[in-house]
Amino acid sequence: MSIVVENLSYTYMPKTPYRTTALKDITFTVNEGEFVGLIGATGSGKSTLIQHFNGLIKLADGRLTVFDFDLSAKKINYKALRKGIGMLFQYPEYQLFEETVLKDIMFGPKNFGMSKEEAYESAKRAIELVGLDFEEIKDRSPFEISGGEKRRVAIAGVLAYKPKALILDEPTAGLDPSGKKEILELITKLKKSDAVSTIIMISHNMDEIAAYAERIIVLNNSRLIYDLPPKELFKKDDLQEMGLDLPITVKIKNALAQRGMVLDTDALTAEELVAAIKQKIRGNNG
Amino acid sequence: MGRDITFGQYYPGDSFIHRMDPRAKILLSILYIVTVFLCVSFYSYLAVFLFLAILILVARVPLRSVLKSVKAILFLVMLTAAINILFYREGSPLLQFWVIRITDEGLIFSAKMALRLLFLVIGTTLVTLTTTPMNLTDGMESLMSPLKVxxxxxxxxxxxxxxxxxxxxxxxxxxxxxxxxxxxxxxxxxxxxxxxxxxxxxxxxxxxxxxxxxxxxxxxxxxxxRCYNATPNRTKMKELKFGYRDLVASVACLLFMGVIILLRFYPGV
Amino acid sequence: MKKVIELRNVSYDYKSSADERTTGVKNISLTVNKGEFVVLLGHNGSGKSTLAKLLNAFLIPDQGDVIINGINTKEEKRVFEIRSKVGMVFQNPDNQMVASIIEDDIAFGAENLGVERQELIRRVDWALQVVNMHAHKKRTPFKLSGGQKQRIAIAAILAMLPEILILDESTAMLDPKGREEVLDVVRKLNSEQGMTVILITHYMEEAVDADKVFIMNEGEIVASGSPREVFDNEKAVYEAKLELPVACKISHMLKKDGFDIPSCLTVDELVEGICRL
Incomplete structure (x- = not known):
């Protein structure tokens, strides 16, 4: 098990008139090797939750274990904790700062105590993992490469310190369709390789989440509402009330059902849906 | 976004003071600063205190936000007070050791200095608490407009x-x-x-x-x-207008200043 | 129909090395009529933002002419006239606001045009009502959602009473809810006020109810026409590194499998088509 959350609650600025509850009594577990989706409307508490995982927000109420670290302990080695959790915030390219791409990617490894040589090797491997040409890009300024490349470099900067888990907050935000596809393919590739084992991804795009996550956690108004595999989750009829979209395939299926064409399928991809439609029509006609 | 980003110091409201013209508030706060510097006796400090208390009541801002700005300069106040106490030379000594000489007048002087600082900060805080930064900017722009020449x-x-x-x-x-x-x-x-x-x-x-x-x-x-600099004849939606409030406030401030000046002739404590 | 925008063989090249990553545009000709809802699609770096900047005289073409309401953007003295008629909303809602109080921000553009005071007040109220943000008039924009901020940005442009509204990827940074809010406002402006709209985006779904769609790639227009015509041209869509709307994709898949279904743009059309099979 990699992350165990038990009865976690969090309030911003407690004991002041401005206090706002961000998380209330959250309990769930992320197992080693899982790809978990985290969804919820803006302000539902997703960011607050993931910031607990590497100690950017100090645990105030409840229990949290991240790998070998008990975050309710008095003394926590934050550096060691953070090394195990690769965290990519929204628009991660805005954190790039070094003169060259290589130096920027080596920033994390060096902070976590790797020697220069180790950091170099690690950066090289990370650049190759994200599908960039090491020799071509290593000496370029991170401010002069394209938007898609910047995002890859930012991802490489996290992969380079070999985290056990990767947490992605809207990794495709602001990208165009091909950029989105590239990043999602990269994430799938990472998951399949031994580069990272556990992935948690936040996204507003239900089609993405449905296609990639093995399990989806839904937050609404600071509470955990569902923790289900995608096919089970998108059968629920109250997701839209929580300000969440539905995958377009589910929308099509629901609209067909309203017209009297009930498909016996939990299809989420276009291909699955087409197959179910064909089967239904052929069944009706034959 | 853990931090609450309070916007400047402005405390939303629509009190008498909130609704005053920002220019009047800026000018009167200058008058107020001068007045505070005219204070000599403890009676006059008491007068300033009462004046501020009334202002806070009229402005309907929570005491907490006023004190917050006091907290910010508390260290400075205490430091100056300490320096004054320790190094003030006049008066009869109450305590003396090494180079330090604490005198009665020194204590009084440093207390007055500290009060003066506090009053200045509280007074100007009242302006920023009751005026949006935008309005303050507008006010300053208008007051500086003669410089266009x-x-x-x-x-x-x-x-x-x-x-x-x-x-x-x-x-x-x-x-x-x-x-x-x-x-x-x-x-x-x-x-x-x-x-x-x-x-x-x-x-x-x-x-x-x-x-x-x-x-x-x-x-x-x-x-x-949005056509910035399209025409030299730019208009403004929010026109600043001196109103009866500004007149009333000006009279009140002038009266207050008069009281402080009068108190200079009655040197008490 | 009245032509409000006309581009004749327009080319623009970023010569300065500072902008070498930005794609210019090549030999573009197009017209937009009054009241039309036009969507301009293209991947990042396809030249669509360059095209937008040519429309309100941020950029002046190297070759060809851009005519807005009969005014050539080359007429330097009439730049502000053009900009007040062609309102432009940008991508990042945070970087378009100049004032800390919403009503002041809305008034800013109209103030710059020298609109007299009573009229300013009327316009601010009207613009905020159109975008459904009137309740926030006296507040600060900081705590608003992305969709709300972007609606404020639209209102700020509306207060200048433009005839054409250009949204340069104004939905790209928003979540689905915010995007829907913004699109609702824009569609309403188009249908109720007859506002000419040019929506620049890479979300294909936003193009399905447009009057005209243009697809750009490498600085050129590679496909144009009604949404149906454009999306039927699957090859052009994929070559421009874009995706078909999912409903459209599914209808094409069914058709390839021998079902008699027309090319569908929306979920509703698709459902209708399937039910008829």
Missing amino acids: VKFPVHDVAIIMSIALRFIPSLMEEIDKIIMAQKARGAAFDSGGLIARAKALLPILIPLFVSAFRRADELALALDA
Whole structure:
């Protein structure tokens, strides 16, 4: 098990008139090797939750274990904790700062105590993992490469310190369709390789989440509402009330059902849906 | 976004003071500062205290927000008081050792200095608590408008101020985000010597500058898109107008100043 | 129909090395009529933002002419006239606001044009009502959602009473809810006020109810026409590194499998088509 959350609650600025509850009594577990989706409307508490995982927000109420670290302990080695959790915030390219791409990617490894040589090797491997040409890009300024490349470099900067888990907050935000596809393919590739084992991804795009996550956690108004595999989750009829979209395939299926064409399928991809439609029509006609 | 980004110091409301013309508030606060410096006796300090108490009541701002600004300068007040107590030479000594000589007059003098500082801060805080930064900017722009005659770009300066005010909260939020991202990559900001610490700031400062320039670029386009500088005859939706409130307030302030001046002739304590 | 925008063989090249990553545009000709809802699609770096900047005289073409309401953007003295008629909303809602109080921000553009005071007040109220943000008039924009901020940005442009509204990727940074809010406002402006709209985006779904769609790639227009015509041209869509809307994709898949279904743009059309099979 990699992350165990038990009865976690969090309030911003407690004991002041401005206090706002961000998380209330959250309990769930992320197992080693899982790809978990985290969804919820803006302000539902997703960011607050993931910031607990590497100690950017100090645990105030409840229990949290991240790998070998008990975050309710008095003394926590934050550096060691953070090394195990690769965290990519929204628009991660805005954190790039070094003169060259290589130096920027080596920033994390060096902070976590790797020697220069180790950091170099690690950066090289990370650049190759994200599908960039090491020799071509290593000496370029991170401010002069394209938007898609910047995002890859930012991802490489996290992969380079070999985290056990990767947490992605809207990794495709602001990208165009091909950029989105590239990043999602990269994430799938990472998951399949031994580069990272556990992935948690936040996204507003239900089609993405449905296609990639093995399990989806839904937050609404600071509470955990569902923790289900995608096919089970998108059968629920109250997701839209929580300000969440539905995958377009589910929308099509629901609209067909309203017209009297009930498909016996939990299809989420276009291909699955087409197959179910064909089967239904052929069944009706034959 | 853990931090609550309060906007300037403004405390929303629609009290008598909130609704005064910002220019009147700026001018009267200058008058108030002069008045505080005219105080000599403890009676006059008491008068200022009462005056402020009335103002706070009229402004209907919570005492807490007023005290918050006091807290910010408390250290300064105590430091000056301490220096005054320790090094004031006149008067009869109450306590004396080594180079230090605490005198009765020294105590009185430092108490008055401390009060003066506190009163100045509370008084001006009342202006910022009851006036939006935008309004303050407008007020200053209007007060400075005679400078247009000597080709001073009053309006541009006002716009720069207003944009600066507008972007401070955005940049604060940005700093928070960058710090989090670099911390996640193992950056530490609180260890090592001075040079190490200064160096540790680079991963924050560089992205911050890059972002500030990107914002400035986009903002410049947005200003152009909204026809900034299209005509020298720019109009204003919010016209500043002196009203009866400003007259009443001016009379009150002048009376108060009169009282303080009168008190100078009755040197009590 | 009245032509409000006309581009004749327009080319623009970023010569300065500072902008070498930005794609220019090549030999573009197009017209937009009054009241039309036009969507301009293209991947990042396809030249669509360059095209937008040519429309309100941020950029002046190297070759060809851009005519807005009969005014050539080359007429330097009439730049502000053009900009007040062609309102432009940008991508990042945070970087377009100049004032800290919403009503002041809305008034800014109109103030720059020298609109007299009573009229300013009327316009601010009207613009905020159109974008459904009137309740926030006296507040600060900081705590608003992205969709709300972007609606404020639209209102700020509306107060200048433009005839054409250009949204340059104004939905790209928003979540689905915010995007829907903004699109609702824009569609309403188009249908109720007859506002000419040019929506620049890479979300294909936003193009399905447009009057005209243009697809750009490498600085050129590679496909144009009604949404149906454009999306039927699957090859052009994929070559421009874009995706078909999912409903459209599914209808094409069914058709390839021998079902008699027309090319569908929306979920509703698709459902209708399937039910008829």
